[in-house]
Amino acid sequence: MAGTSGSPAAKGVPLQEDAHTGASGPGMPVPGPGTPGAGYTGPAGGAPAAAVASGTGLLLSGVARVFGPVVAVSGVDLEVPLHSRLSIVGPSGCGKSTLLALICGLDEPNEGTIDVLGATTSAERLRRCAWMPQRDLLLPWRDVLGNAALALENQGVRRRTARQRVAHLVERFGLAGFEEQLPHQLSGGMRQRVSFLRTLVAGKEVLLLDEPFGALDSITRADLQEWLRAALDAEPRTTVLVTHDVEEALLIGERVVVMSARPGRIVAQFDVHLPHAGSRRELIRHPEFAELRDEILSLLEAVA
Amino acid sequence: MSTTVTRPDEPAVAAPAKSGRTGAGIRRALPAAAILVAIALIWEAVSHWFGVPNYVLPSLDSIWSTGISDWSGTLASATWVTTEEVLLGFLLSIVIALLIAFALHSSRVVRNAVYPLLIGSQAVPVVVIAPVLAIIFGYTITPKLIVVTLICFFPIVVNTIDGLASVDPELLRVMRTLDGNRWATLRRVEAPAALPSIFSGLRIAATYAPIGAVFGEYAGSQNGLGYVMIQAIPQLETALVFAAIFILTAEAILLFIAVSVLERIICPWAREGKR
Numbered sequence A: 001m002a003g004t005s006g007s008p009a010a011k012g013v014p015l016q017e018d019a020h021t022g023a024s025g026p027g028m029p030v031p032g033p034g035t036p037g038a039g040y041t042g043p044a045g046g047a048p049a050a051a052v053a054s055g056t057g058l059l060l061s062g063v064a065r066v067f068g069p070v071v072a073v074s075g076v077d078l079e080v081p082l083h084s085r086l087s088i089v090g091p092s093g094c095g096k097s098t099l100l101a102l103i104c105g106l107d108e109p110n111e112g113t114i115d116v117l118g119a120t121t122s123a124e125r126l127r128r129c130a131w132m133p134q135r136d137l138l139l140p141w142r143d144v145l146g147n148a149a150l151a152l153e154n155q156g157v158r159r160r161t162a163r164q165r166v167a168h169l170v171e172r173f174g175l176a177g178f179e180e181q182l183p184h185q186l187s188g189g190m191r192q193r194v195s196f197l198r199t200l201v202a203g204k205e206v207l208l209l210d211e212p213f214g215a216l217d218s219i220t221r222a223d224l225q226e227w228l229r230a231a232l233d234a235e236p237r238t239t240v241l242v243t244h245d246v247e248e249a250l251l252i253g254e255r256v257v258v259m260s261a262r263p264g265r266i267v268a269q270f271d272v273h274l275p276h277a278g279s280r281r282e283l284i285r286h287p288e289f290a291e292l293r294d295e296i297l298s299l300l301e302a303v304a
Numbered sequence B: 001m002s003t004t005v006t007r008p009d010e011p012a013v014a015a016p017a018k019s020g021r022t023g024a025g026i027r028r029a030l031p032a033a034a035i036l037v038a039i040a041l042i043w044e045a046v047s048h049w050f051g052v053p054n055y056v057l058p059s060l061d062s063i064w065s066t067g068i069s070d071w072s073g074t075l076a077s078a079t080w081v082t083t084e085e086v087l088l089g090f091l092l093s094i095v096i097a098l099l100i101a102f103a104l105h106s107s108r109v110v111r112n113a114v115y116p117l118l119i120g121s122q123a124v125p126v127v128v129i130a131p132v133l134a135i136i137f138g139y140t141i142t143p144k145l146i147v148v149t150l151i152c153f154f155p156i157v158v159n160t161i162d163g164l165a166s167v168d169p170e171l172l173r174v175m176r177t178l179d180g181n182r183w184a185t186l187r188r189v190e191a192p193a194a195l196p197s198i199f200s201g202l203r204i205a206a207t208y209a210p211i212g213a214v215f216g217e218y219a220g221s222q223n224g225l226g227y228v229m230i231q232a233i234p235q236l237e238t239a240l241v242f243a244a245i246f247i248l249t250a251e252a253i254l255l256f257i258a259v260s261v262l263e264r265i266i267c268p269w270a271r272e273g274k275r
Helices: A044-053 A096-104 A123-128 A144-148 A150-154 A159-172 A188-201 A218-234 A244-254 A278-287 A287-303 B018-049 B058-071 B071-106 B108-123 B126-137 B142-164 B167-177 B182-219 B225-232 B237-266 B270-274
Strands: A055-065 A068-083 A083-087 A109-114 A131-132 A208-210 A238-243 A256-260 A265-270
Touching: A055 A096, A055 A218, A055 A238, A068 A096, A068 A208, A068 A238, A068 A265, A083 A096, A083 B126, A096 A109, A096 A131, A096 A208, A096 A238, A109 A123, A109 B108, A123 A131, A131 A218, A131 B167, A144 A150, A144 A159, A144 A188, A159 A188, A159 A208, A188 A218, A208 B126, A208 B225, A218 A244, A218 A278, A238 A244, A244 A256, A244 A278, A256 A287, A278 A287, A278 B058, A287 B225, B018 B058, B058 B071, B058 B182, B071 B108, B071 B142, B071 B182, B071 B237, B108 B142, B126 B142, B126 B182, B142 B182, B167 B182, B182 B225, B225 B237, B237 B270
Parallel strands: A083 A238, A083 A256, A131 A208, A208 A238
Antiparallel strands: A055 A068, A055 A109, A256 A265
């Protein structure tokens, strides 16, 4: 692949069009809280308002999941306030991915309760959560627009309308000019951005990111970390990020949770107070960043 | 208000020059062509110089001249009849096979009930079934279509089921989080993902279809290439038999090529992925 996969493309640019500028016609592709999601009037439509009232995004209490004799996660209590960002770090096999699948509603816990904006059953959680795994898993026969529009089509929007609605977002994701390229014609970083766009277009209140940049080279990964941070600053979502990478956890998360392996338990939580402005390099040099990183790394060595 | 960053420095993969691809295709076909020519030369040598009688191994040129002289009289109408059986039978087997495959994919109960029967159906010798079908349906096109379908549907069913089941389980989970129900997943993910496998099945079936038609004609018919052969063999008109065989072979190859061309048009991404 020639060149790097690009600079942070949409730094500081909101993920969706401002309500004021709403030139895109009916229905925002990414209906955030308070945005009338005209295209999608599913059960999730009314949820954000209720959640704002209660002030709670995600609430996990006493969650445990067992696979046969293996205790994947145990006794997990977590609270993620609405529109805040949580990072989970931990050694391999600490049940981070299991935890995300549980929150998402792809799986049910053996013990404990999971509350996602008031939803407790797995079917209801699925409607409120968007999940993005490490691999991009794009459909090779669909071009960039087609892949991005997948969720809208699943929600019953006609193919052409769905493509039109995601078209202006493609530009903000640094994919302008690549609308009709197939995934195999894109670089790894661009594919991951398409995958992220596809996740966002589903219009869910909660974003669950499972090592979203783990398969990328370090330069591309740094770009996308900076880009994601800016994107989430511009349009906050309740986000849970699972990662191996402590720097990534600190850059994206407003709070960082450290998990231990077998059984997966939460061993520590850190609040991250970093200036919102500032590039990735400035943040990494920030004294508090360095201090937290060292503390978490030594903790990880202890639990691994 | 938005900063749009396009990246001219990151071009899409350049499409390979068309002439270059054709040249490579010819170069790839050369060894196969060379083998064919060698076989033809040996054939001619044996039939002309080793005293093999013409009714045992007719020379290629006598097959050719027989093919030309008998074309308007027998071969043309026989070819037409057989081609009709092959094409209709092939289409019928595609429709039936896809229906069976999707039904089997959609329901575990149906799969458990029907799959063993399908495998069993392949153990039934079609050569033996064909005369029975001729008794039931007479010298019509129906028994030929049934024989072609019986031979062709199985590879299509098996490959389609494999293709539908080949989707990454994690992608199926992603579809669930993207509000995709069973039908959306089947239509937007599983069916397109299965297309390359379906075409693999179709290519195999394409080569079987003419064999099925000839079996059907052997069992009872009034025209067709199989009929021509079964008439010509007792007369020791071996050159005519070979002419019919070559036409049948050409038909199978053409059908195979047609399926491959269709595959390139319908699923170009599959080729790119393999490169």
